[in-house]
Amino acid sequence: MHGYTKGARGIQMALLHFDEPVIMNLKKIRRLMKKYGLTCPIRRPNPYRIALRENMLEKTPPNVLDRKFREFGPRKVLLTDITYLFYANHQVCYLSTVKDAFTKELLSYQISQNLKEKFVLDTFRQLVLIHGKTLTKDTLVHSDQGIHYKAKKFNELMEDSNLIRSMSRKATCWDNAPQESFFGHMKDKIDDRIAECKTFSQVTKVIMEYMNYYNHYRYQWDLAKLASAEYYDYCTTGTYPLPKGNNKSQNND
Numbered sequence: 001m002h003g004y005t006k007g008a009r010g011i012q013m014a015l016l017h018f019d020e021p022v023i024m025n026l027k028k029i030r031r032l033m034k035k036y037g038l039t040c041p042i043r044r045p046n047p048y049r050i051a052l053r054e055n056m057l058e059k060t061p062p063n064v065l066d067r068k069f070r071e072f073g074p075r076k077v078l079l080t081d082i083t084y085l086f087y088a089n090h091q092v093c094y095l096s097t098v099k100d101a102f103t104k105e106l107l108s109y110q111i112s113q114n115l116k117e118k119f120v121l122d123t124f125r126q127l128v129l130i131h132g133k134t135l136t137k138d139t140l141v142h143s144d145q146g147i148h149y150k151a152k153k154f155n156e157l158m159e160d161s162n163l164i165r166s167m168s169r170k171a172t173c174w175d176n177a178p179q180e181s182f183f184g185h186m187k188d189k190i191d192d193r194i195a196e197c198k199t200f201s202q203v204t205k206v207i208m209e210y211m212n213y214y215n216h217y218r219y220q221w222d223l224a225k226l227a228s229a230e231y232y233d234y235c236t237t238g239t240y241p242l243p244k245g246n247n248k249s250q251n252n253d
Contacts, residue, residue, distance in 0.1 A: 007040035008033060056150045064166035065142045069101040069178050074235050075134045077101040078127075078163075079179040080143045082120070083187075085111075085207075087197040095207060096123040098141075101178055103235065104220065105228035106211055107131050111204050120148040121157060128161050135163065142166040144176055186210060 006014060008029045015022035033039070069077060079099045086092050096119055097109040108127040112119035128135070141163045143149040149167065158165055168175030190210050197203045215229040223231040224240070224247045234240055240247045 005040050010040070056147065056152065060145060060150065061155075061165040061167045063169055063175055064164065065140060065175070067175060067177070072102065072138075074102050074232055075100060075131070075136070076139055078107065078139060078141045079176055080123070080141060080149070081176060081179045081183070082115075082146065082148065083183045085194050085203060087194050087203050088199070091200075093200055093203055094119065096120050097179070097182070098123055098127050099179055099182060100228070100232070101142075103228050103232040104178070104182075104223065105215055105232055106182075109207070109211060111200075111207055113200055115148075117148055117151055117153060121153060124154075124157055124161070132161070135161070137162045138164070140164040140166050142168070142176060144168045144173070145170055186214070 008026050011029050011033075012024060012026055015024055065077060069079075077100070079101050080097065082094055082096050084092055085095055094112045094115055095109060096112070098107045099105070100107055108123050108130060110119045110123040110126065124141075139162075141158060143166075145167055148154060155165065173180055190206055193206050194203055197206060214227075216227050219225055219227050220231075224234065225242060226234060230241060234247075
């Protein structure tokens with residue numbers, strides 16, 4: 001049995017793989033295990049996830065956004081999600097972000113070595129600290145139905161910050177498509193660099209560099225040829241930073 005503990009089903013499968021297969025039904029195996037006091041340790045549930053589930057909302061917020069990502073102007077629709085990043089021999093860390101759906105700017109983010117609720121809450125505390133003056137009572141925060149976003153503490157923070165909640169429908173990633181797209185493009189650019197990182201601090205540095213590049217130097221055709229931070233300034237001040245005639249998404253010729 002290779003020296004590892006097994007339950008009844010594991011024992012049955014192992015017996016079938018003997019050079020001379022042994023066929024024995026599960027009831028008999030369980031009966032013999034009980035007779036000889038054999039047990040298989042059961043993996044203990046993650047106490048953090050149990051506690052988080054116990055403090056979830058009873059009712060899921062509706063999909064208020066309904067995929068109207070760019071119909072309301074800057075700082076009106078904020079998208080949020082979490083993604084996994086793998087580095088140094090399959091170690092994993094997590095990235096939580098908040099994105100302005102209209103300007104495509106990354107407004108806040110946190111990187112964590114665990115999935116505890118705090119790092120998602122810190123993402124929004126950072127958002128309010130840095131951009132709170134630009135948010136209004138009409139600002140909507142849209143997420144998937146992840147356990148962090150259904151937690152009572154998260155929703156209390158949304159209420160305290162006067163932010164409206166919206167959630168994607170279950171198993172419908174298109175309801176948060178721009179956020180999913182951001183993660184996809186980001187990983188295309190930095191996955192190789194992340195994989196080469198040996199420490200969490202190195203991963204953090206790569207992420208910080210990319211976020212700065214994305215907001216200030218990744219020019220986008222449908223943002224009037226500007227980077228997302230530039231585009232926000234253009235939308236709010238009316239001052240276009242490039243030579244006259246360039247603030248169109250397509251050439252005239």
